[in-house]
Every structure is written in structure tokens, then in C-alpha cells.
Amino acid sequence: GAGVSQSPSNKVTEKGKDVELRCDPISGHTALYWYRQSLGQGLEFLIYFQGNSAPDKSGLPSDRFSAERTGESVSTLTIQRTQQEDSAVYLCASSFLAGVTDTQYFGPGTRLTVL
Amino acid sequence: SQQGEEDPQALSIQEGENATMNCSYKTSINNLQWYRQNSGRGLVHLILIRSNEREKHSGRLRVTLDTSKKSSSLLITASRAADTASYFCATATQGGSEKLVFGKGTKLTVNP
Numbered sequence: 001g002a003g004v005s006q007s008p009s010n011k012v013t014e015k016g017k018d019v020e021l022r023c024d025p026i027s028g029h030t031a032l033y034w035y036r037q038s039l040g041q042g043l044e045f046l047i048y049f050q051g052n053s054a055p056d057k058s059g060l061p062s063d064r065f066s067a068e069r070t071g072e073s074v075s076t077l078t079i080q081r082t083q084q085e086d087s088a089v090y091l092c093a094s095s096f097l098a099g100v101t102d103t104q105y106f107g108p109g110t111r112l113t114v115l
Numbered sequence: 116s117q118q119g120e121e122d123p124q125a126l127s128i129q130e131g132e133n134a135t136m137n138c139s140y141k142t143s144i145n146n147l148q149w150y151r152q153n154s155g156r157g158l159v160h161l162i163l164i165r166s167n168e169r170e171k172h173s174g175r176l177r178v179t180l181d182t183s184k185k186s187s188s189l190l191i192t193a194s195r196a197a198d199t200a201s202y203f204c205a206t207a208t209q210g211g212s213e214k215l216v217f218g219k220g221t222k223l224t225v226n227p
Contacts, residue, residue, distance in 0.1 A: 004157075033214065042203060042217035043158075056214060091157065104215065106150075106158040 002026075004107035006092050012113045013082055021077045021110045025094030032075050033093040033104060034067060043091065049075060082114045120218050121204055127224040134191040136221040138204035139184075145207045147180055148215065149189050152201045161189075161202075194225045 005024045013019050025032050034046040045059040049069045060066070064082075069075040079086055089111050093104040121138050128134055138147070146165045150158040164171045164180045164187065171178045177190040191198055201222045205215040 035217075040219070042219040043205075043215075045214040045216065048214055059214065089156070093158075103160045103163070105160070108157040 004092055004094050004105055006090075006107040006110050008110060009108065010111045010113075012115065014115050015084060016081055018078065018080045019082055019112065021079075021090050021112070023075045023077070023092030023094075023107060025073065025075070025092070026096075026105055027073075029094035029096050029105075030072065031095045031097065031102070031104075032069060033095075034075070034077050035091045035093065036088045037091060037109075038088045046077070046090075079112075082112075084114050087112055087114045121202070121221045123221060124219070125222045125224070127226065128194060130194060130196055130225055130227050132194055132225075134194050134198070134223055134225070136189045136202050136223070138187045138189070138218055140187075140204075140206050141185065142206075142208050144182075147178075147187050148205045148207070149176075149178060149187075150203045150205060150217075152203065152220070158203070191223075194223075196225050196227045199223060199225045 004026055007022045011019055032049040035043040036046055037043050047054055047060055047067050048056045051072050052069050064080045067077045089109040091106055091109045093106045095102040095104045121136055144166050146163055148163045149161040151161055152158045162171055162173050162176055162178050164178050166182055175192045180187045201220040203217050203220040205217045
């Protein structure tokens with residue numbers, strides 16, 4: 001179908017609350033990636049899914065961050081006990097095949113603001 | 116950790132001029148990709164150049180890769196106001212996982 005979609009587009013939360021960010025990849029794409037972008041910075045890799053499993057979680061900054069993917073489709077990134085330094089744009093991408101030789105298509109992102 | 120480093124950080128040119136952005140990286144790569152980002156939101160893939168390639172063209176875009184210097188350049192010819200955006204290089208490291216490592220980007224402004 002259409003491109004990668006993410007929801008919500010904007011999220012404002014209070015410090016200490018939990019948030020869930022959702023990503024709907026392009027239908028049929030087996031690989032899904034989460035990145036985050038802090039103000040004026042490049043993208044920082046968080047986690048990568050191949051199907052429903054996550055071979056690489058190396059970018060998750062702390063154990064407050066977790067992600068899951070179900071049905072080889074939708075993925076949810078959960079941040080528990082949010083901190084102000086978690087404020088960033090969280091971007092999701094998907095690709096048809098795993099591997100960086102395959103183009104990653106990005107969603108519009110979720111802008112998270114932690115007050 | 117940051118792999119690609121773009122320069123300049125910001126570039127302002129007039130419509131019709133060419134824009135050149137550079138990217139340097141540190142480790143051996145499988146490929147290098149350039150992305151464009153409008154208004155701090157989703158990224159659009161522009162071009163991928165493999166480690167055994169030296170130059171690649173796509174429309175008004177020309178990308179070069181010098182693996183001996185661990186650097187790449189993106190040239191946009193005959194720029195348009197609509198090219199105004201941030202441009203990022205991203206590297207896929209040899210022996211690494213599927214993640215891309217992005218630089219901090221070059222903010223390009225094309226003035227009409």
C-alpha cells in the first residue's frame with residue numbers, strides 16, 4: 001500500500017510517564033528499523049527487526065526502551081519512565097529484504113516531547 | 116557512534132548554482148547512501164553507491180566515492196528552491212549488521 005506510517009505524529013508527555021510509538025511498515029517488507037533524531041543531530045540507530053525477531057538491539061539507549069513487532073507487520077517502540085533527554089523525533093523505516101543493500105523507506109516520524 | 120561526518124554543516128546558494136556536500140567516514144564500508152530530509156521529518160533515499168563503485172549519477176545528482184580517503188561527495192547541479200533540505204550520508208559497515216550509521220547532515224538552502 002502506501003508508505004511507512006507512524007502514530008502519533010506528535011506526543012507530549014510528562015517526565016516519568018510511559019509512551020508507546022507505533023510504526024506500520026510497507027506491506028510485504030520483512031525488515032523494520034527504528035532510529036531517533038535529536039535536535040540538529042543525525043539519526044541514531046535503535047533496533048532492527050527481521051520478521052518478528054530483533055537480531056540487533058544494540059542501539060537501545062537503556063532498559064527503559066523496548067520494542068516488539070507482531071505479525072511481521074506493526075511495530076511498537078515503548079519508552080518507560082520517560083526522561084527529558086528522550087525528547088527527539090523517532091523514525092521508523094522498512095525494507096523489502098534485510099540488509100543495507102536494500103533501500104530503507106522512512107516514515108514521517110513521531111516527535112516526542114518530554115516535559 | 117557517528118560514522119559519517121558531512122561538511123559543510125550549512126550551505127546557502129542561489130537557484131541555478133551547483134551544490135556540493137562532502138561526507139567522511141572512519142571504517143570500511145559495504146556501501147554509502149545519501150538521504151534528504153525536509154523539515155526534520157521523514158527521510159527520502161536519494162542514491163546508493165557501493166564500495167567498488169567510484170561515481171554514480173541520478174538525474175541532477177552525482178555521487179562520488181573515494182574509499183582510499185574514506186570520503187564521498189554529493190553534487191546537485193542546477194539547484195532549485197525545492198532542493199532546500201538537509202542532506203545526510205549513511206554508511207553500511209563491512210561485517211556490521213543491517214543498520215545504517217548517519218552523519219549529522221548538511222543543511223542546504225537554495226535561494227530563489
